[in-house]
Amino acid sequence: MSANELSACLWRERELLDLLAFKLEEEQFLLTSGKSRWLQYATREVEQVMERLRNAGFARTVEASIVAAEWGADENVTLRELVAKAPSGPWADIFAAHLAALTEQTNQIKELRDLNEHYLRTAIRFIQDAQADGGTESGTYNANGASGQGSTSAQMFDFTL
Secondary structure (H helix, E strand, C coil): CHHHHHHHHHHHHHHHHHHHHHHHHHHHHHHHHCCHHHHHHHHHHHHHHHHHHHHHHHHHHHHHHHHHHHCCCCCCCCHHHHHHHCCCCCHHHHHHHHHHHHHHHHHHHHHHHHHHHHHHHHHHHHHHHHHHCCCCCCCCECCCCCECCCCCCCCCCCCCC
16 A cells, blocks of 8 residues: 555655646746746745645655565665566556656756746846946936936847847
8 A cells, every 4th residue: 555655645746846847937937028026926936836845755755665665675765766676567667657757847847947047147147237337227217207318328138038
């Protein structure tokens, strides 16, 4: 029965990884659309899913050690090692399928994370460049709300974001 419990833990972990990918895509949407007002909430949601994933990972580790003990493997066994130690029957295939899906999801999440990090670095660089210009006015309105002087310098916009 422990193998059933481990499989259920792996399904929960896969669902949480899907949720994490969704939250990272939400965060990416906010970054690319310039909706920075909501970015703190999206980041908090990503952190909450990450906490749930840590707890699910702990539960998986406990269940895997129980299954490993039943199958005569080291209690600190990885899922890959557990697949190799599985007795004849369906469990090797079931756990191999979980392993493949978890690997694919993890790779997808790494790509999303890296892309979001790139967008954040670009935004920070843009803000730093704007502050380095020394001007705090946008060239549209001054502090009194009146129309200000337009910028006479060349401007470059990156529309590929």
